[in-house]
Amino acid sequence: MLLLLCCTGGTAAFFLTGLGGDDSEKADSLAGLGCGPIRPVEVTGKLPRFPEYGDAQIRNAAIIIKVGQDMGVPSRGWVIALATAMQESGLRNLANRGVPASLALQHEGVGADHDSLGLFQQRPGWGTVSERLNPAYTARKFYEKLVKVGSWQRRPLTVVAQRVQISAYPDAYAKHEELASRIVDALSGGASRTVEINGKALCDAAEGGEIAASGWTAPIPGGVGSGFRTASRPRHNGVDIGAAKGTEIRAAAAGRVLVSTCDPDYRGRQDCNVDGFPGKKGCGWFVDLLHAGGYITRYCHMVVRPSVDVGQTVAAGEVIGKVGSSGNSSGPHLHFEVHLRNDRNPSGAVNPVPFMRQRGAPLRTAE
Structure with missing residues (x-):
């Protein structure tokens, strides 16, 4: 399998607030919960405990x-x-x-x-x-x-x-x-990970614009080629999802556009309207979205200017751009990142694979 290359180290990093967040939030907050068959809720007897409520x-x-x-x-x-x-x-x-x-x-x-x-x-x-x-x-x-x-x-x-x-x-x-x-x-029994498709509640199937009950969807259908912070690429703060040039990229959840721009090269030139190459700086055309809970998602290497503007509110599954190969890229793909605590810095990044799976919108992997 070709490992698609991208590098977001040249993207300007800064701390943002908005929509609210919780510093105690963990990427694995739903780890271990099964999904389906969804069971009827019992209102009597012993119920799960949550520290936030009695x-x-x-x-x-x-x-x-x-x-x-x-x-x-x-x-x-x-x-x-x-x-x-x-x-x-x-x-x-x-x-x-x-x-x-x-x-x-x-x-x-x-x-x-x-x-x-x-x-x-x-x-x-x-x-x-x-x-x-x-x-x-x-x-x-x-x-x-x-x-x-x-x-x-x-x-x-x-x-x-x-x-x-x-x-x-x-x-x-x-x-x-x-x-x-x-x-x-x-x-x-994991109902927030389900999505309604043709009248049926399916688990872990939110992609192509379908929205899980959690409010999340996979940004594009496709398989993950290059993973999060691998041994060979420890600064790779997201995953690369292979797709044909022009494939529509969708907002992974409802949110507000923080960034919608061309990441300049080392000389400060904004030349994102041409295909990039390995070793070239940054994301090319890219978008950052801020979601409820203080989550930020990043979408890199778009083929042309994104279809959303800074400050715009987008719905889950809304098209925000198209797959390309601008910036540090060896071929068409989407570089996708997830960050916690409103933090766009590398320190805020978490592995998108378990994060999205826990929300019923899994990214396809070879696992």
Whole structure:
């Protein structure tokens, strides 16, 4: 097999913030979890533990997921619903100070948002006080509105949740997406790694624009040729995926464009509109995207100027450019990187192969 060459050492490195992140996040946070067959969620008995939440809160999460299962909502909807409730109530069944004493035992705390009640902090138009303090009822009402949002499985979680909730802080939902995916996996057998294709939930199959319930997809179909930081290439901070010139490159998850440019050569010339060669500097035409959770993905060696601009918000699976061979490259391929903690430096890079596999969007390897 030809080992495709690329080098991103010449790409300007700096620290960026935005969309939120967690320094404790680990690339292997989902390691060891199986995927399928997806099991029905149990809301009684012993449930998995999460340091972020108590038992009552995880039981509420189980109710939200079970309602989605019973309604036949695809598992991407469970992740969105869970992340929304995490933001709105911290997974607690919140009442307000005006709740009658006869309903006092139905709630787990008092919120501060006027007449909003329950896990999703729904207002009177969503139902009676008693109904809005019923976790199963509120979850059902959320899903009923969710499935009416156009293209909801492809759109950013924040956009979909906002269309349902009409929140004053719509961007706040994004920071819960990663943990919501982990909870869905733990309670249902890896459901966040599935993707809906022709009405069936398939595990580890998100590519070609199909989006896993985790919100991720493989940037291109194709096999990994040159791996992450191998013995022969210890500074190779990503993987090379072979593909024909002109193959469409898709955003691996919803996010915001941080960089969309031509990486200049050693002489400062921006000559990315011609094929590069081994030993030439950098990425050629490339894009960096910032995703919820503080993740950054990088896409190098595009054939022409990327189709997205700095500051633009892109959906998961949206085409951002085309495969080429600009920069340090011996032939058409995509050099793909994943970074943690909003850090574009090499110190922030992790191996994309296990990272993407854990999110149901595996990169093909010879393994």
